[in-house]
Amino acid sequence: MSSVLEIKNLTIDYNGIKAIENLNLDFKRGKFYTILGPNGAGKSTLLKAISKNIDIMKGSIFIEAINIKDLKIKNLAKKISMVPQETSIDFDLMGEEIVLMGRIPHLKRLEKEGSNDLSIVREAMKKTNTLHLRNRSVTKMSGGEKQRIIVARALAQEAGIMLLDEPVSQLDLHNQIEIMNIIRNLVNKEGLTAICVLHDINLAVNYSDEILIMKSGSLISMGKPVDIIRQDIIEETYGISVKIIDNPITNKPFIIHVNI
Amino acid sequence: MEESRRKGKKLLIFGFLLLAVTLSVSISLGGADMSIIDSLKALFFLGDNSQEKIIWAIRLPRILTAMITGGGLAMVGAVFQGLFRNPMADPFVLGISSGAALGATIAIVLGVSIPIIGFTGISIFAFAGALLTMITIFMIARARGSLDSTTLLLSGIALNFFSSSIIYLFMFLRYDKMKQILMWTFGSFSTSSWEKLIMIIPVILVGMIVLRLFARDLNGIMTGETQAKSFGVDVDRARIAIILTSTFMIGVLVATSGIIGFVGLMIPHLLRLVIGADFKKLLPLSFMYGSLFLLACDTLARVAVKPAELPIGAITALFGAPFFIFLLIRKKRDENHV
Numbered sequence: 001m002s003s004v005l006e007i008k009n010l011t012i013d014y015n016g017i018k019a020i021e022n023l024n025l026d027f028k029r030g031k032f033y034t035i036l037g038p039n040g041a042g043k044s045t046l047l048k049a050i051s052k053n054i055d056i057m058k059g060s061i062f063i064e065a066i067n068i069k070d071l072k073i074k075n076l077a078k079k080i081s082m083v084p085q086e087t088s089i090d091f092d093l094m095g096e097e098i099v100l101m102g103r104i105p106h107l108k109r110l111e112k113e114g115s116n117d118l119s120i121v122r123e124a125m126k127k128t129n130t131l132h133l134r135n136r137s138v139t140k141m142s143g144g145e146k147q148r149i150i151v152a153r154a155l156a157q158e159a160g161i162m163l164l165d166e167p168v169s170q171l172d173l174h175n176q177i178e179i180m181n182i183i184r185n186l187v188n189k190e191g192l193t194a195i196c197v198l199h200d201i202n203l204a205v206n207y208s209d210e211i212l213i214m215k216s217g218s219l220i221s222m223g224k225p226v227d228i229i230r231q232d233i234i235e236e237t238y239g240i241s242v243k244i245i246d247n248p249i250t251n252k253p254f255i256i257h258v259n260i
Numbered sequence: 261m262e263e264s265r266r267k268g269k270k271l272l273i274f275g276f277l278l279l280a281v282t283l284s285v286s287i288s289l290g291g292a293d294m295s296i297i298d299s300l301k302a303l304f305f306l307g308d309n310s311q312e313k314i315i316w317a318i319r320l321p322r323i324l325t326a327m328i329t330g331g332g333l334a335m336v337g338a339v340f341q342g343l344f345r346n347p348m349a350d351p352f353v354l355g356i357s358s359g360a361a362l363g364a365t366i367a368i369v370l371g372v373s374i375p376i377i378g379f380t381g382i383s384i385f386a387f388a389g390a391l392l393t394m395i396t397i398f399m400i401a402r403a404r405g406s407l408d409s410t411t412l413l414l415s416g417i418a419l420n421f422f423s424s425s426i427i428y429l430f431m432f433l434r435y436d437k438m439k440q441i442l443m444w445t446f447g448s449f450s451t452s453s454w455e456k457l458i459m460i461i462p463v464i465l466v467g468m469i470v471l472r473l474f475a476r477d478l479n480g481i482m483t484g485e486t487q488a489k490s491f492g493v494d495v496d497r498a499r500i501a502i503i504l505t506s507t508f509m510i511g512v513l514v515a516t517s518g519i520i521g522f523v524g525l526m527i528p529h530l531l532r533l534v535i536g537a538d539f540k541k542l543l544p545l546s547f548m549y550g551s552l553f554l555l556a557c558d559t560l561a562r563v564a565v566k567p568a569e570l571p572i573g574a575i576t577a578l579f580g581a582p583f584f585i586f587l588l589i590r591k592k593r594d595e596n597h598v
Contacts, residue, residue, distance in 0.1 A: 051490055077492030084487060090347055091482050091537035094264070101480055105492030109473060135263060137536070150487075157491055 004029045009059035019045040021217040030191040034204040037214035043197045047163045077105035081154035085166040095133035102156025124155040144175030164196040180207050201255045229253040268541040275548040286559040325452040326558040327551035329513050332464045334550025336506040337524015342478040351510045352521030355419030356393045360514035361444045362423040363389025365430050387511030447518035447573030456516050467509040475539035520573045522580020
């Protein structure tokens with residue numbers, strides 16, 4: 001299988017502290033990856049590095065064999081889209097206006113959005129169940145609606161890789177599942193590569209093809225959920241006591257925290 | 261979106277009509293009253309010779325200066341709100357106008373009068389004062405890690421105090437220049453002339469074009485800088501272009517007519533209520549309605565207590581300050597709801 005994203009010997013210094021140290025990773029096309037790990041593990045820093053929002057100290061990142069160092073912001077946006085944890089907008093931007101921003105990397109400065117762009121936007125809104133929010137101001141949207149609009153915008157970029165930084169941690173259970181289903185569907189049907197930082201281990205197990213566990217800027221373990229979510233790894237990573245049982249419905253590992 | 265586009269068109273047509281009416285009224289009012297018909301005749305060289313002189317030498321340059329200043333201030337206000345992601349940002353509130361006035365004051369006191377590439381020493385110093393204030397705001401933002409409303413408003417107050425107190429010190433030390441300096445702190449169009457107009461028109465025109473070129477980038481930045489970058493907006497480049505352009509506009513406007521507050525706060529805000537926040541529509545409409553508003557205010561300043569004149573900055577503040585308080589209450593209420 002071809003790799004879409006390769007990280008080689010990556011080291012990142014963050015205010016004098018090594019946020020990521022000598023990290024090597026290889027992501028394949030059309031898979032759902034989840035990054036787990038305690039706070040300060042370097043998960044968000046890694047996403048920032050891939051999206052060129054932080055300086056790389058050592059090592060390099062390749063997207064489809066191109067070093068991101070050589071990619072302009074606009075060209076990077078054609079290959080990678082991003083969904084943040086939360087978006088706060090104080091202005092009355094309409095749903096469609098926000099999704100349309102996803103077409104910016106494909107447009108010249110003075111070029112007007114054409115019918116092709118509008119139909120891509122429409123399609124993205126259909127897939128995220130946001131068509132009805134077309135003419136609604138973002139200031140009047142709920143957290144879940146807003147996050148689906150942001151996913152639609154990322155989708156309108158037509159980038160092969162989508163980075164998601166704790167995309168559901170501000171949402172209620174219903175909206176969490178809805179967002180996760182949308183992403184999973186995009187991976188299955190459109191060959192999207194999703195790289196998602198999560199905190200909920202059970203959610204990660206249910207949706208991911210592969211899980212990466214990070215701690216203190218290094219990779220602890222990477223592989224299929226069944227192989228990775230083991231009592232020793234989780235206890236070592238998070239410093240808590242857990243029990244792992246077989247989820248009777250999915251037959252995947254299910255984690256229960258035990259307070260002692 | 262089609263709906264807001266239609267509303268935008270309606271507002272544009274309505275604005276043109278309103279502007280035509282306000283212009284006709286404004287041009288006929290003044291020291292020597294004439295009928296609207298007579299003044300329009302004089303405007304097109306069809307009337308009385310002395311009336312032509314009044315219209316062309318006195319009223320027209322003043323009216324055009326007020327309009328261009330109002331339009332420019334409203335546009336820059338809209339742009340600042342997007343750039344700082346805050347509906348309460350405005351060159352006056354942020355202390356940038358005061359910074360420009362401080363620059364102008366220093367130029368007056370030092371007697372700098374050497375023009376550089378067509379700009380007077382006062383303009384150059386006003387620009388430098390505005391730019392330094394802008395840089396200070398960004399340094400405060402960097403030190404605090406974010407630019408929330410509180411930081412923005414408090415740093416604006418501090419910078420306003422700082423610049424004003426230096427201006428007052430200069431006034432105290434240089435009685436002979438006091439009147440000239442005072443004019444800058446209250447704002448006035450009474451010294452408008454064709455010579456000054458010829459200086460500000462190209463700056464504002466180029467500024468309008470540059471800002472319009474970055475309308476899409478501004479839309480993106482409004483949703484957050486990291487996000488804007490993730491969908492292809494070169495935020496760093498856009499920010500530098502936008503800051504330099506709008507600071508230069510403010511510098512030139514303040515150098516010609518002094519500090520005129522709140523136009524940039526009120527006009528874009530009211531427009532957003534009707535057409536939404538899209539900068540492509542907001543920028544041209546801000547210019548139009550800013551022009552209209554300041555023309556109306558200046559007409560009031562000219563005729564309310566004839567033969568004396570009211571300071572224009574005081575009139576806009578009379579509308580602006582209550583509006584600002586209204587925004588503050590509304591913003592707080594919204595935050596409590598979330």
